[in-house]
């Protein structure tokens with residue numbers, strides 16, 4: 179095997195795709211099922227929430243990813259027949275206290291931003307229950323339906339001959355004289371010249387026996403999904419760190435909590451109550467529709483949201499692409515490309531020094 183990818187979330191699948199496209203023999207290992215953890219649980223917004231709050235390393239990955247998504251989604255739809263459902267829904271931010279910072283950001287990472295008054299806001303989103311005097315409108319921001327993206331990516335990888343082994347936990351890295359030689363898994367040893375840790379919230383545990391200083395903590399996020407109708411809402415709404423995402427088929431997602439409760443993925447009644455209250459405050463008509471699903475996922479949390487993307491200096495052949503916290507879907511394409519650039523020793527798309535462990 180040329181390369182083993184540990185973890186079949188969006189990071190692992192996109193990284194495997196990049197490497198397979200370059201001709202490598204790749205195997206993706208997942209301790210559970212591929213594409214069922216954080217990447218499945220997320221909202222699929224193709225932008226950080228309040229993007230101006232993030233440091234440049236995150237901005238660079240996000241911008242690259244936003245530009246790449248239309249082409250990526252077309253390729254996946256053509257090759258697999260599964261539509262990741264990218265749609266430009268636009269993002270309405272109902273908090274305007276940070277408008278100057280947002281405007282500055284929108285000028286630097288060119289993005290359209292309009293300040294709407296109350297009348298414009300209610301004509302754009304007539305079902306809104308919260309009507310501040312002003313709101314920020316980012317008409318170009320998009321979303322994907324992340325579970326569909328993951329299904330499409332998985333099928334694409336299988337078509338490309340990538341091996342996918344589920345229920346196969348990597349227990350340790352195999353290292354000989356400073357070089358990676360493979361991994362020890364729950365189903366035996368697998369040899370490989372290169373190994374990429376795309377293990378999301380579990381990365382710190384995976385690397386704990388090495389001297390790598392990777393600080394990634396699970397941060398639980400709970401979401402609700404209503405079964406509504408497509409005409410109810412067409413924009414993503416963000417207010418006081420809570421958001422509403424309308425899908426093409428009328429389903430509406432409400433998110434999300436931020437909980438530091440370790441590897442516990444249980445859902446709670448209090449979060450359910452809180453998110454229902456958010457839902458009906460934002461869109462009162464949602465009270466007429468049923469909640470279809472309530473779930474939780476574990477974000478790979480880092481202190482500042484800057485992921486770890488690097489080739490290890492002490493262990494030849496070991497790479498890390500983890501710790502994307504709240505933004506792994508939008509950061510995924512650029513992170514995967516940059517990781518592949520490191521593995522293949524190509525000219526990197528972005529300076530990798532921005533994402534080295536020592537910098538974070």
Ligand SMILES: Cc1cc2nc3c(=O)[nH]c(=O)nc-3n(C[C@H](O)[C@H](O)[C@H](O)COP(=O)(O)OP(=O)(O)OC[C@H]3O[C@@H](n4cnc5c(N)ncnc54)[C@H](O)[C@@H]3O)c2cc1C
Nearest residue numbers: 185187189209217220221222223348378399505506507508
């Ligand atoms: C509620 C919520 C909302 C979100 N909304 C958005 C959003 O709107 N936009 C956005 O961009 N991002 C969003 N995110 C964040 C995004 O989902 C994550 O940053 C991203 O999914 C991380 O991807 P990943 O592949 O690193 O992790 P994961 O998807 O968690 O995948 C890691 C995989 O590694 C496997 N694994 C771990 N350890 C091992 C091991 N030892 N051996 C084998 N396999 C292993 C796991 O089983 C898992 O499948 C959200 C997240 C949540 C939870």
